[in-house]
Amino acid sequence: MLSPRLNVVAACLAASLSVVSGQTFQRLGTCPTLGCVLPPDQQDFLPGQQFDLRFEVHAPVNGSEAFNGGVPDEKFTATIAKDGGQPKSIAAFFNHTEPALEKWTFQWYEDLFAVDAKTPSVVNVASKIYRRIALYEPGSYTVTLKYYSGETTTATWTVRPLATQKKAKNVIFFIGDGMTTNMITAARLLAHKTVNGKYQSLLQLDKFPVLGHQMTHSIDSFLTDSANSASALYSGHKSTVNAMGVYADSSPDAYDDPKVETIVELIHRIWGSAWGAVSTAFIADATPTALTAHTRSRYNYGPLIDQALNGVQNYSWTNSGGPDAYFGGGAEQFLPGSGSYLGKDYYAEFAKKGYSVSLNKTSLLAAPNTQKALGIFCKSNLPVWLERNVFPENLKKFTNDPSGAKASATDLPGLKEMTLKAIDVLHTRGGEKGFFLMSEAASIDKQMHVLDYDRALGDLLELDDTVRATIEKLKSIGELENTLIVVSADHGHGFDVFGSADTKYLAAQKDDRTKRNAIGVYQNSGLSQYTVEHPGTSYGTGANFPVNWDPRYVIAAGLGANPDHREGYGVDKTGPRVPAATIAGKGSSDYYVNPTDQPSGFVVNGTLPTNEAQGVHSLTDVPVFAMGPCQGDFSGTFGNVDLFYKIADCLGLAHGTNKTRPCVA
Numbered sequence: 200m201l202s203p204r205l206n207v208v209a210a211c212l213a214a215s216l217s218v219v220s221g222q223t224f225q226r227l228g229t230c231p232t233l234g235c236v237l238p239p240d241q242q243d244f245l246p247g248q249q250f251d252l253r254f255e256v257h258a259p260v261n262g263s264e265a266f267n268g269g270v271p272d273e274k275f276t277a278t279i280a281k282d283g284g285q286p287k288s289i290a291a292f293f294n295h296t297e298p299a300l301e302k303w304t305f306q307w308y309e310d311l312f313a314v315d316a317k318t319p320s321v322v323n324v325a326s327k328i329y330r331r332i333a334l335y336e337p338g339s340y341t342v343t344l345k346y347y348s349g350e351t352t353t354a355t356w357t358v359r360p361l362a363t364q365k366k367a368k369n370v371i372f373f374i375g376d377g378m379t380t381n382m383i384t385a386a387r388l389l390a391h392k393t394v395n396g397k398y399q400s401l402l403q404l405d406k407f408p409v410l411g412h413q414m415t416h417s418i419d420s421f422l423t424d425s426a427n428s429a430s431a432l433y434s435g436h437k438s439t440v441n442a443m444g445v446y447a448d449s450s451p452d453a454y455d456d457p458k459v460e461t462i463v464e465l466i467h468r469i470w471g472s473a474w475g476a477v478s479t480a481f482i483a484d485a486t487p488t489a490l491t492a493h494t495r496s497r498y499n500y501g502p503l504i505d506q507a508l509n510g511v512q513n514y515s516w517t518n519s520g521g522p523d524a525y526f527g528g529g530a531e532q533f534l535p536g537s538g539s540y541l542g543k544d545y546y547a548e549f550a551k552k553g554y555s556v557s558l559n560k561t562s563l564l565a566a567p568n569t570q571k572a573l574g575i576f577c578k579s580n581l582p583v584w585l586e587r588n589v590f591p592e593n594l595k596k597f598t599n600d601p602s603g604a605k606a607s608a609t610d611l612p613g614l615k616e617m618t619l620k621a622i623d624v625l626h627t628r629g630g631e632k633g634f635f636l637m638s639e640a641a642s643i644d645k646q647m648h649v650l651d652y653d654r655a656l657g658d659l660l661e662l663d664d665t666v667r668a669t670i671e672k673l674k675s676i677g678e679l680e681n682t683l684i685v686v687s688a689d690h691g692h693g694f695d696v697f698g699s700a701d702t703k704y705l706a707a708q709k710d711d712r713t714k715r716n717a718i719g720v721y722q723n724s725g726l727s728q729y730t731v732e733h734p735g736t737s738y739g740t741g742a743n744f745p746v747n748w749d750p751r752y753v754i755a756a757g758l759g760a761n762p763d764h765r766e767g768y769g770v771d772k773t774g775p776r777v778p779a780a781t782i783a784g785k786g787s788s789d790y791y792v793n794p795t796d797q798p799s800g801f802v803v804n805g806t807l808p809t810n811e812a813q814g815v816h817s818l819t820d821v822p823v824f825a826m827g828p829c830q831g832d833f834s835g836t837f838g839n840v841d842l843f844y845k846i847a848d849c850l851g852l853a854h855g856t857n858k859t860r861p862c863v864a
């Protein structure tokens with residue numbers, strides 16, 4: 200650990216500081232000492248990538264770190280030096296005016312005892328932020344913050360030597376949210392036949408020429424959420440859970456945190472390319488909005504849609520130009536009302552800026568490819584592939600019409616239709632300048648959270664089918680050779696298959712222990728029944744999907760992290776699972792087995808805190824599939840931020856020392 204200790208304070212304080220550092224409750228995750236540099240130590244940069252630099256000096260008023268009577272040093276100074284050279288003041292180095300001093304107070308809990316006792320530690324802060332600066336020349340930079348007469352915090356940054364020339368004209372980045380190798384293996388078993396152990400057909404993902412491994416660790420915790428992981432993938436800068444496009448600071452304002460430029464802001468500024476985002480989630484959800492969002496809180500849905508369209512409004516910042524294609528769910532942030540920014544009608548706001556607006560599949564497919572296109576097809580997330588294709592009668596249970604009418608959205612596109620349409624729009628609009636498209640299969644994650652393995656795997660197969668169709672599409676428009684296709688995930692869930700379950704025998708047993716004997720392990724797992732047609736249960740959903748979603752012998756699967764729930768296995772034909780529920784008279788966030796979920800199953804006691812209603816993300820590395828220009832760069836094991844640098848290198852996004860490159864900020 201590079202962080203210097205406070206050597207001016209008494210030994211007892213130094214001892215207690217070492218107790219505090221590295222714990223799960225953090226004063227500010229990226230700042231173990233009382234002087235903070237954001238971006239912190241060990242961060243990497245793309246040459247020319249814009250960012251904000253914040254310094255904070257903390258003065259804990261009370262708690263184990265209490266210091267200096269709670270009075271922060273307001274006279275702190277900071278320097279930057281390149282490759283061991285002469286340090287220069289930040290203002291001089293970046294030719295930036297000296298920013299005003301900011302002050303605020305925040306609170307945090309040091310551990311669970313403090314939470315129970317409701318005794319937060321209070322911290323006073325003095326801070327300065329240098330906004331919208333960039334480092335152009337590759338090399339190693341050392342930033343030194345000096346405070347409390349003699350304390351220093353240093354941050355060593357690396358500006359990577361990356362290409363200024365394009366190797367790929369277009370990039371399509373597919374994200375299977377929460378998707379792991381285990382899930383891909385299970386999806387293959389469901390959809391593809393074997394003969395004597397040999398697969399007769401394969402997933403499209405199985406046919407990718409290059410496979411790598413991505414480590415998802417967040418900047419200040421080893422488990423990540425979809426906000427900070429998306430941010431790492433899109434900007435090359437790790438962040439904190441719930442934060443996107445920023446390094447989380449300690450201030451109360453969720454928008455003033457130091458920002459980093461994202462892939463779509465870069466590609467728009469540097470090449471003027473078209474870009475788009477497609478998701479089966481509500482479009483304000485973390486994975487799609489992290490392309491343009493700069494906030495400490497992913498839950499600011501309305502403002503984030505405004506940022507996607509108009510860019511950051513209240514701080515000087517580079518702009519993505521707005522998406523050329525933006526397709527998904529989440530009408531709540533577009534209909535005028537409590538879910539939209541300032542209560543405005545965002546269908547109208549997008550239309551004013553020249554967008555076609557589609558609220559169903561028919562009008563999406565008819566939208567002109569020459570115009571920017573918005574498509575919002577329902578409230579909340581899109582109903583999953585299984586509902587859209589196997590149990591369409593369930594669609595009528597939703598009141599999710601995107602126009603706000605009290606009706607069900609039934610003319611829904613899937614990931615494939617949205618992605619192919621986005622390619623048409625982006626190819627037309629990007630022309631020779633190319634395009635960047637992010638396409639997310641969101642409900643792999645969402646359905647794994649609720650332990651609905653069938654629905655999660657259905658959406659994974661929809662992703663695979665979409666990738667297959669994308670390759671065909673690119674071939675047909677003559678762009679396959681020009682396009683880098685990357686398929687990866689943002690994090691995983693601890694899912695795997697460990698046998699089969701005889702649903703008939705399981706339902707016939709009376710007690711939990713005998714029900715478990717319905718599970719066949721090793722040789723009793725048998726063969727996949729999902730690829731075998733049965734009279735009356737053939738759903739005819741196409742070559743890349745199971746022919747029978749409801750066989751007697753189903754996969755027995757599970758997650759490492761569960762709420763209390765009941766496991767009966769087999770597809771739930773009435774809609775997505777709700778595994779855990781609260782009990783009347785007990786706490787409002789105290790979850791037990793949901794008595795109406797999988798009623799023929801046996802009880803599995805949870806492994807999670809009792810306030811978790813769903814499964815949670817897990818630590819696993821996630822796969823990276825690559826094909827096209829630069830594909831060879833994606834093999835091996837690397838961090839999530841490296842994925843950004845590999846894509847940026849392939850797109851020639853480094854500004855290098857060429858400050859004359861046109862800057863349309």
Ligand SMILES: *[C@@H]1O[C@H](CO)[C@@H](O)[C@H](O)[C@H]1NC(C)=O
Pocket residue numbers: 294
């Ligand atoms: C520094 O900034 C000022 C105004 O912001 C500008 O006039 C001047 O040219 C800049 N100097 C350099 C060396 O970039």
Ligand SMILES: *[C@@H]1O[C@H](CO)[C@@H](O)[C@H](O)[C@H]1NC(C)=O
Pocket residue numbers: 261262317318319320321
């Ligand atoms: C710190 O002070 C605040 C009030 O100023 C109090 O609420 C809190 O419990 C104190 N925390 C500790 C750890 O003593």
Ligand SMILES: *[C@@H]1O[C@H](CO)[C@@H](O)[C@H](O)[C@H]1NC(C)=O
Pocket residue numbers: 452454502503505506511512513
């Ligand atoms: C900054 O803009 C966001 C919307 O992007 C808004 O919610 C927030 O209130 C603004 N903050 C300030 C200080 O104006």
Ligand SMILES: *[C@@H]1O[C@H](CO)[C@@H](O)[C@H](O)[C@H]1NC(C)=O
Pocket residue numbers: 558559561562610
């Ligand atoms: C689809 O949207 C168009 C345009 O808003 C509308 O005219 C049409 O009736 C809609 N179709 C369906 C099936 O809802």
Ligand SMILES: *[C@@H]1O[C@H](CO)[C@@H](O)[C@H](O)[C@H]1NC(C)=O
Pocket residue numbers: 711802803804
């Ligand atoms: C689940 O835990 C409860 C106590 O919380 C216990 O009474 C019950 O026997 C457990 N059930 C199983 C199947 O382990």
Ligand SMILES: *[C@@H]1O[C@H](CO)[C@@H](O)[C@H](O)[C@H]1NC(C)=O
Pocket residue numbers: 363857859860861
């Ligand atoms: C620098 O930018 C100019 C203007 O856009 C361009 O003509 C030149 O090729 C660039 N040089 C390099 C080395 O990228």
Ligand SMILES: [Zn+2]
Pocket residue numbers: 377425644645648816
């Ligand atoms: Zn998730």
